[in-house]
Amino acid sequence: MWNRGWRELAWDQLDQKWDMIIIGGGITGAGIFRLASQLGLKVLLIEKHDFAYGTSSKSSKLVHGGLRYLKNYQFKVTYESVQERQRLLKIDPNLVLPLVFVLPVYKYYDIPTWKFELALAIYDFFGRKRAHGKFANQDIEKCCPQLNKTDLTDVLFYHDAVVDDARLVLCTLRKGVENGGLVINYAYVQKLISNRKGKVIGVLINDQESLGKNRYKEIFGSVIINATGPWSDDLRKHFTNQKIIRKLRGSHLIFPKNKLPIEQAYLLNHPSDGRSIFAIPWENTTIIGTTDLDHPEEYERLKPEPFITIEEVDYLLTGINTVFPQIKLSEKDILSTFSGLRPIVNSGSVDPSKASRAHKIIAEHGFYTIAGGKLTTYLRMAEDLVKRVSHEVSLPHKAKKQICTEKPTYQLPSKLNISKDEIMRLSGRLGNDLQAFLSHSKPEEFSKIDNTNTTWAELRWSALEEGILHLDDLLLRRTHIGLLCENGAKKYQKRIQTIIQAELGWDNFKWKEEWKKYIMLWNQCYYLPS
Ligand SMILES: Cc1cc2nc3c(=O)[nH]c(=O)nc-3n(C[C@H](O)[C@H](O)[C@H](O)COP(=O)(O)OP(=O)(O)OC[C@H]3O[C@@H](n4cnc5c(N)ncnc54)[C@H](O)[C@@H]3O)c2cc1C
Numbered sequence: 001m002w003n004r005g006w007r008e009l010a011w012d013q014l015d016q017k018w019d020m021i022i023i024g025g026g027i028t029g030a031g032i033f034r035l036a037s038q039l040g041l042k043v044l045l046i047e048k049h050d051f052a053y054g055t056s057s058k059s060s061k062l063v064h065g066g067l068r069y070l071k072n073y074q075f076k077v078t079y080e081s082v083q084e085r086q087r088l089l090k091i092d093p094n095l096v097l098p099l100v101f102v103l104p105v106y107k108y109y110d111i112p113t114w115k116f117e118l119a120l121a122i123y124d125f126f127g128r129k130r131a132h133g134k135f136a137n138q139d140i141e142k143c144c145p146q147l148n149k150t151d152l153t154d155v156l157f158y159h160d161a162v163v164d165d166a167r168l169v170l171c172t173l174r175k176g177v178e179n180g181g182l183v184i185n186y187a188y189v190q191k192l193i194s195n196r197k198g199k200v201i202g203v204l205i206n207d208q209e210s211l212g213k214n215r216y217k218e219i220f221g222s223v224i225i226n227a228t229g230p231w232s233d234d235l236r237k238h239f240t241n242q243k244i245i246r247k248l249r250g251s252h253l254i255f256p257k258n259k260l261p262i263e264q265a266y267l268l269n270h271p272s273d274g275r276s277i278f279a280i281p282w283e284n285t286t287i288i289g290t291t292d293l294d295h296p297e298e299y300e301r302l303k304p305e306p307f308i309t310i311e312e313v314d315y316l317l318t319g320i321n322t323v324f325p326q327i328k329l330s331e332k333d334i335l336s337t338f339s340g341l342r343p344i345v346n347s348g349s350v351d352p353s354k355a356s357r358a359h360k361i362i363a364e365h366g367f368y369t370i371a372g373g374k375l376t377t378y379l380r381m382a383e384d385l386v387k388r389v390s391h392e393v394s395l396p397h398k399a400k401k402q403i404c405t406e407k408p409t410y411q412l413p414s415k416l417n418i419s420k421d422e423i424m425r426l427s428g429r430l431g432n433d434l435q436a437f438l439s440h441s442k443p444e445e446f447s448k449i450d451n452t453n454t455t456w457a458e459l460r461w462s463a464l465e466e467g468i469l470h471l472d473d474l475l476l477r478r479t480h481i482g483l484l485c486e487n488g489a490k491k492y493q494k495r496i497q498t499i500i501q502a503e504l505g506w507d508n509f510k511w512k513e514e515w516k517k518y519i520m521l522w523n524q525c526y527y528l529p530s
Pocket of ligand 1: 063375
């Protein structure tokens with residue numbers, strides 16, 4: 001869909017009068033893009049970097065109600081999120097996967113077992129499904145052998161779901177393009193354009209890939225949407241210096257599965273402050289997260305992307321080692337790290353963890369900012385936004401169309417011998433591209449890269465068809481092998497180079513530049529702080 005030469009064609013198609021222009025290619029923008037195009041609007045989405053470059057590739061990957069929000073009495077957010085979790089499990093069953101959580105309760109927790117059980121009962125009630133319980137004493141050793149048993153009162157369990165966040169963004173964008181929408185990456189919205197009455201009617205974009213030519217374009221639309229997440233206030237400067245966003249950093253550690261072998265996810269209370277932290281099994285690794293800290297502006301100038309601090313590493317290691325003391329995890333076991341910025345709409349709460357996760361739509365002179373919310377609630381956010389702007393555009397399909405499951409059909413080429421489970425996994429990631437992928441791929445490339453679930457065939461397909469402009473797009477977002485393999489997948493450098501050069505036509509100079517840039521980024525933002 002987004003093969004070589006695609007972007008130039010997209011650039012040439014920008015000069016049209018759009019019904020809706022969406023700024024920001026994270027999950028919020030992607031969800032609106034998909035829905036608006038499905039409703040028959042002529043819609044354009046502009047992303048300044050790679051798709052899912054922002055928070056939407058740096059979340060904890062959970063599609064969840066957020067049990068911890070109940071602690072702060074955020075019932076509405078939890079209710080909506082649980083409902084959305086159920087909806088996503090239904091419409092995207094091969095990408096959004098059920099996940100069992102284990103919740104050990106210790107004597108030192110500030111919450112007793114009965115309160116957790118009450119919260120889980122509410123959680124299940126919201127999802128109209130009973131899916132929680134308590135392990136019998138004799139089963140605890142069997143299910144969680146590594147768990148610290150000292151001061152352990154009970155072990156509960158419940159259900160949520162997990163998703164590849166960056167892939168969810170890509171799949172959502174792909175649906176929008178299939179509906180007739182247009183997307184462009186590496187195009188920076190530099191300025192808003194207003195008419196004489198002050199209404200925002202267009203944007204000035206700068207092509208980030210024009211290599212010294214400094215290409216600009218003015219584009220006009222009936223309604224302009226600001227879905228730039230943590231950066232929402234940058235564009236709002238057009239009217240006001242009053243900020244609405246509080247950027248809260250959350251960081252994660254990734255360990256190889258053999259260092260912290262867990263089969264289910266764990267919800268834990270940190271011993272130092274009682275905050276919830278997670279341990280999540282993901283593609284043969286274990287992710288530990290997350291922190292919740294104000295992200296100072298000077299940090300954004302320091303490094304190209306959010307990064308973990310040494311204090312956060314210590315905090316997460318302490319949290320996990322308290323509950324799994326025999327494993328004794330240390331810095332040297334860490335495979336990689338990643339950090340993202342929560343685009344929280346400032347509610348005045350001092351404690352970051354108590355800040356509301358609800359989304360908000362703010363209309364200013366025909367310019368609509370949508371921020372806050374969660375990955376889990378992206379469809380609901382899209383529906384709210386489209387409803388809110390419906391007076392600005394005439395919707396060709398008046399009836400509200402439901403976003404529904406579409407099972408991609410495929411015929412397995414006889415040369416390929418792939419299990420049904422693997423086909424399901426691929427269909428979740430590739431949607432309607434599945435058939436083209438199967439027909440195009442070489443059987444010998446269906447081996448997995450290292451311990452990940454990703455095959456070499458997928459890496460090649462991403463390079464060829466998924467809008468890759470830079471190496472980090474491929475290794476950190478289309479696939480995650482930069483996070484899941486040791487040293488950012490350095491040992492596969494040669495093989496990746498061969499694939500990229502064949503599919504994208506990069507010469508040796510371009511390859512070397514890209515590799516150097518990627519390794520520098522990885523060291524600065526995806527590994528331990530130096
Ligand atoms: C640590 C952490 C863990 C989380 N875990 C979960 C979780 O497990 N489950 C869950 O449901 N939610 C989770 N969330 C919340 C969720 O990830 C975010 O709410 C969501 O990803 C925000 O998406 P977004 O599209 O609004 O912002 P983003 O994903 O940041 O997208 C905004 C995009 O706008 C682009 N942009 C910015 N300025 C411009 C411009 N001028 N021109 C063009 N483009 C521009 C950026 O490049 C970026 O790609 C987590 C968040 C964090 C930080």
